Amino acid sequence: MTSKQKNNPNDKKIVIVGCGTYGRSLAMALAKSGNEVIIIDSNRTKLESLSQLSLNSDLLVGFLGDATIAADLVNIDIVNSDLFIATTSSDSINALAAQKAKLLFGINNVICLMSDKSKQSLYQKLGIRIVNHTELTIESLITSSVES
Amino acid sequence: MNVVIFGANEVGRSIAEWLLNDWHEVSIIDADNFKLQDTEDELGSIVVHGDPTSEEILRLAGTGRADIFIASSRSEADNMVCCQMAKEVFQVEKTICLIYSEENRSLFQLLGIDSVINITAVSLRSIQENLNVDAILPLMYIPGSTPANLISIRIAEDSETIGEPLSNLTLPNGVSIKMIIRSGAIIEDSVEDTILRSGDQVLAITDSINLDQLKELFQ
Numbered sequence: 513m514t515s516k517q518k519n520n521p522n523d524k525k526i527v528i529v530g531c532g533t534y535g536r537s538l539a540m541a542l543a544k545s546g547n548e549v550i551i552i553d554s555n556r557t558k559l560e561s562l563s564q565l566s567l568n569s570d571l572l573v574g575f576l577g578d579a580t581i582a583a584d585l586v587n588i589d590i591v592n593s594d595l596f597i598a599t600t601s602s603d604s605i606n607a608l609a610a611q612k613a614k615l616l617f618g619i620n621n622v623i624c625l626m627s628d629k630s631k632q633s634l635y636q637k638l639g640i641r642i643v644n645h646t647e648l649t650i651e652s653l654i655t656s657s658v659e660s
Numbered sequence: 661m662n663v664v665i666f667g668a669n670e671v672g673r674s675i676a677e678w679l680l681n682d683w684h685e686v687s688i689i690d691a692d693n694f695k696l697q698d699t700e701d702e703l704g705s706i707v708v709h710g711d712p713t714s715e716e717i718l719r720l721a722g723t724g725r726a727d728i729f730i731a732s733s734r735s736e737a738d739n740m741v742c743c744q745m746a747k748e749v750f751q752v753e754k755t756i757c758l759i760y761s762e763e764n765r766s767l768f769q770l771l772g773i774d775s776v777i778n779i780t781a782v783s784l785r786s787i788q789e790n791l792n793v794d795a796i797l798p799l800m801y802i803p804g805s806t807p808a809n810l811i812s813i814r815i816a817e818d819s820e821t822i823g824e825p826l827s828n829l830t831l832p833n834g835v836s837i838k839m840i841i842r843s844g845a846i847i848e849d850s851v852e853d854t855i856l857r858s859g860d861q862v863l864a865i866t867d868s869i870n871l872d873q874l875k876e877l878f879q
Contacts, residue, residue: 630715
């Protein structure tokens with residue numbers, strides 16, 4: 513892993529699960545603002561698309577692995593991360609990875625992307641923050657429709 | 661009983677068929693319409709189509725009235741989420757989750773899923789039993805204040821125990837022999853008086869500490 517940038521006192525070590533549309537954009541934005549970001553995905557092609565886009569940032573590292581497997585989470589040094597964000601397109605995979613990070617590795621700050629609202633309270637009770645991207649999209653679509 | 665099953669695959673369908681034959685109320689959920697169609701053709705209108713992890717679909721399948729929820733799909737992540745929903749949202753008394761490796765067992769147990777069954781381990785054990793190899797096979801773990809194991813021991817050809825009645829043997833502490841099976845049948849005589857032969861299968865209760873000693877004695 514790369515060492516932290518010394519000139520930014522607010523930088524965090526962030527793990528992002530899933531190198532899809534959400535994960536990739538999020539990883540690049542967080543690395544741009546000075547955080548050390550590792551993005552894990554089991555799909556090599558998706559990770560390769562990352563390296564083409566983020567050529568000159570040593571704060572962003574891609575890792576080929578499965579975030580629902582404890583050994584892979586150990587390999588990315590998960591215990592020393594400040595924030596864990598699960599962003600794959602599967603609610604269930606996100607929930608599995610997030611609960612492993614929270615309950616098996618004791619990560620305090622865990623965020624989980626979910627498209628189905630009905631599961632939200634279950635995971636919030638476990639101390640996992642849920643971001644519902646379907647709801648956010650719909651809200652924004654409604655706002656835009658009203659404005660036009 | 662009222663049972664909801666997630667996964668219209670071979671496993672889920674077999675469980676449903678077995679329960680229906682015993683007149684239990686069963687419904688089976690899957691997101692795959694083709695699998696559901698086959699299931700419906702075979703077992704009747706017990707199928708619910710949709711995302712099995714969503715509250716609405718679980719409710720539609722009758723999870724609110726279920727005594728047992730069984731997640732038998734290929735996806736361990738989906739199995740986990742719907743067992744959690746069944747337990748926490750619908751207060752189902754018994755949740756059973758299938759897994760394919762040991763990776764997720766401890767987490768799923770920690771999350772309050774009542775039974776976690778590793779299909780791969782079950783198949784492996786069945787193959788081991790069928791291969792008839794000289795081996796000690798764990799058959800059942802018996803929890804309790806002093807946990808014990810029910811094990812099966814196959815007597816090897818050159819075992820020092822052959823030709824002796826069982827009562828003459830010094831068994832390690834914590835081991836007791838309950839039954840002897842010879843050529844596929846239970847020996848009805850008292851276990852104590854039985855003279856062991858090569859190939860006999862001995863069923864014993866033991867604490868796991870003695871396994872090595874047992875191996876030495878019988879094999």
